[in-house]
Amino acid sequence: MTELIPAPRSAVAGSGEVRLTRHSRLYADPATEGVGHWLSAALRQATGLPLREGRELDEAEGGIGLQLDPGLGPEEYRLVSDHFGVLIEGGDAAGVFWGAQTLRQLLGPDAYRRAPLDRDRVWSVPYLRIEDAPRFRWRGLMLDVARHFTPKEGVLRHLDLMAAHKLNVFHFHLTDDQGWRIEIERHPRLTEIGSWRARTKTGHRASPLWEDKPHGGYYTQDDIREIVAYAAERHITVVPEIDVPGHSQAAIAAYPELGNTDVIDTTALSVWDTWGINPNVLAPTDNTLRFYEGVFEEVLRLFPSEFVHIGGDECPKDQWRHSETAQARIRELGLADEDELQSWFIGHFDTWLAARGRRLIGWDEILEGGLAKGAAVSSWRGYAGGIAAARAGHDVVMCPEQQVYLDHRQDPGPEEPVPIGWVRTLEDVYRFEPVPPELTPEEARHVLGTQANLWTEVMEDPARVDYQAFPRLAAFAEVAWSALPAPAERDFAEFQRRMTAHYRRLDALGVAYRPPAGPLPWQRRPGVLGRPKDGPPPSR
Ligand code: ACM
Numbered sequence: 231m232t233e234l235i236p237a238p239r240s241a242v243a244g245s246g247e248v249r250l251t252r253h254s255r256l257y258a259d260p261a262t263e264g265v266g267h268w269l270s271a272a273l274r275q276a277t278g279l280p281l282r283e284g285r286e287l288d289e290a291e292g293g294i295g296l297q298l299d300p301g302l303g304p305e306e307y308r309l310v311s312d313h314f315g316v317l318i319e320g321g322d323a324a325g326v327f328w329g330a331q332t333l334r335q336l337l338g339p340d341a342y343r344r345a346p347l348d349r350d351r352v353w354s355v356p357y358l359r360i361e362d363a364p365r366f367r368w369r370g371l372m373l374d375v376a377r378h379f380t381p382k383e384g385v386l387r388h389l390d391l392m393a394a395h396k397l398n399v400f401h402f403h404l405t406d407d408q409g410w411r412i413e414i415e416r417h418p419r420l421t422e423i424g425s426w427r428a429r430t431k432t433g434h435r436a437s438p439l440w441e442d443k444p445h446g447g448y449y450t451q452d453d454i455r456e457i458v459a460y461a462a463e464r465h466i467t468v469v470p471e472i473d474v475p476g477h478s479q480a481a482i483a484a485y486p487e488l489g490n491t492d493v494i495d496t497t498a499l500s501v502w503d504t505w506g507i508n509p510n511v512l513a514p515t516d517n518t519l520r521f522y523e524g525v526f527e528e529v530l531r532l533f534p535s536e537f538v539h540i541g542g543d544e545c546p547k548d549q550w551r552h553s554e555t556a557q558a559r560i561r562e563l564g565l566a567d568e569d570e571l572q573s574w575f576i577g578h579f580d581t582w583l584a585a586r587g588r589r590l591i592g593w594d595e596i597l598e599g600g601l602a603k604g605a606a607v608s609s610w611r612g613y614a615g616g617i618a619a620a621r622a623g624h625d626v627v628m629c630p631e632q633q634v635y636l637d638h639r640q641d642p643g644p645e646e647p648v649p650i651g652w653v654r655t656l657e658d659v660y661r662f663e664p665v666p667p668e669l670t671p672e673e674a675r676h677v678l679g680t681q682a683n684l685w686t687e688v689m690e691d692p693a694r695v696d697y698q699a700f701p702r703l704a705a706f707a708e709v710a711w712s713a714l715p716a717p718a719e720r721d722f723a724e725f726q727r728r729m730t731a732h733y734r735r736l737d738a739l740g741v742a743y744r745p746p747a748g749p750l751p752w753q754r755r756p757g758v759l760g761r762p763k764d765g766p767p768p769s770r
Pocket residue numbers: 543544593610
């Protein structure tokens with residue numbers, strides 16, 4: 231019972247168990263019908279039980295009941311398993327959905343399978359009472375589908391994995407120098423040209439190796455609608471990211487007029503095939519603004535999310551310094567320098583989004599040169615950006631690269647696939663604290679939550695993404711959901727004990743996680759150990 235991940239606020243064991251049988255029914259009140267559909271589908275495929283729909287709660291006796299309790303808060307739930315059956319009540323449908331996720335964990339790892347192993351097996355839930363609610367309202371995962379493309383099926387799978395861990399914001403990094411992944415009807419070349427590259431750097435950017443095969447793919451607008459709807463069924467919000475004005479070479483390769491044509495011959499650019507910070511950024515022209523307003527118009531039609539991410543990170547200013555067009559714009563707007571030009575560019579979309587009832591969110595570079603009022607910040611270069619933003623009254627999502635960039639290696643040994651970034655072990659992630667102690671309680675209210683980021687330069691296939699994400703995402707989910715004590719006081723041994731059960735769930739879900747701590751199988755064989763690396767590893 232106490233092997234739940236993330237840990238609930240409180241769990242009290244009873245004695246006895248509810249048995250689910252062929253006669254068990256599932257009742258969902260009208261407000262929780264969607265959760266009922268999801269839960270009955272998930273449990274039917276795993277157990278083979280019919281779980282017929284009950285028309286009232288009494289009919290669910292010995293079965294499962296789902297309903298709202300207006301006395302509970304947003305996303306809060308209570309799960310009671312006793313002689314009446316299993317009753318899950320939530321402050322809203324999301325709360326009931328998270329309770330349903332808890333029920334699935336209570337049923338054991340085989341509840342995660344897509345077909346029953348044994349139709350005669352007895353399924354039971356111990357008598358207990360769980361009261362639970364999340365610490366943060368933004369419990370995010372970012373997936374970079376630009377560097378390596380994740381076909382739609384894989385995205386849906388990530389949404390299922392997020393739901394199983396009570397994560398609720400999917401930050402969809404859709405565009406970058408190395409690929410444009412979303413169909414934009416009025417600008418078809420973005421995907422015709424921008425979604426494929428001829429070859430790809432293998433591993434770190436300093437590597438001499440290439441994969442000499444085209445890499446690419448994109449989501450049609452119907453794919454996006456499906457992904458957004460699938461996420462909504464799981465109470466996950468999809469926040470799209472269209473990265474401007476840097477990280478835009480794929481767009482410039484498709485539409486060379488978007489680049490700084492008075493500085494370089496942008497018609498010679500192709501979709502970028504290596505990693506790092508790219509100098510080819512958007513030109514700050516009216517044409518570029520109108521072009522991206524068109525992109526965002528289509529994006530807003532597809533994504534109902536309050537927040538829209540505009541990137542804003544890592545925009546080198548060299549081309550703007552050398553561009554007569556950019557310099558004329560700086561003079562015309564009375565700006566001090568290129569940093570203010572970037573601010574003006576971001577500010578344009580902030581106003582544009584606000585006028586359409588949405589809120590802009592961007593990486594913490596958008597703080598440089600001033601930020602519009604409603605804008606929020608993803609604090610990635612450590613905590614500093616988030617602290618500054620919160621103090622200035624902006625909402626913040628804490629995702630410091632030193633802590634929750636899951637492309638960074640998870641063991642100091644030389645065998646980690648590509649040893650970029652800091653070593654961040656499972657325990658390090660478990661001891662990550664999203665709210666820095668520097669913030670007053672008032673300022674800390676601006677921390678909407680936290681997010682783990684999966685940048686995919688060195689994750690060339692889904693198995694590698696799984697390896698980097700898991701098991702650390704399970705620790706991250708507990709940080710985001712559970713009311714944990716201060717980092718030094720967190721009981722990592724107890725978490726690891728629960729992880730023993732969780733690995734069985736991940737097995738049933740088909741997750742190719744990094745094997746638990748200790749030498750990996752190949753490290754146990756003598757003679758295959760590489761030379762340990764000295765000093766800090768290179769970044770991407
Ligand atoms: C980032 O990692 N460039 C946001």
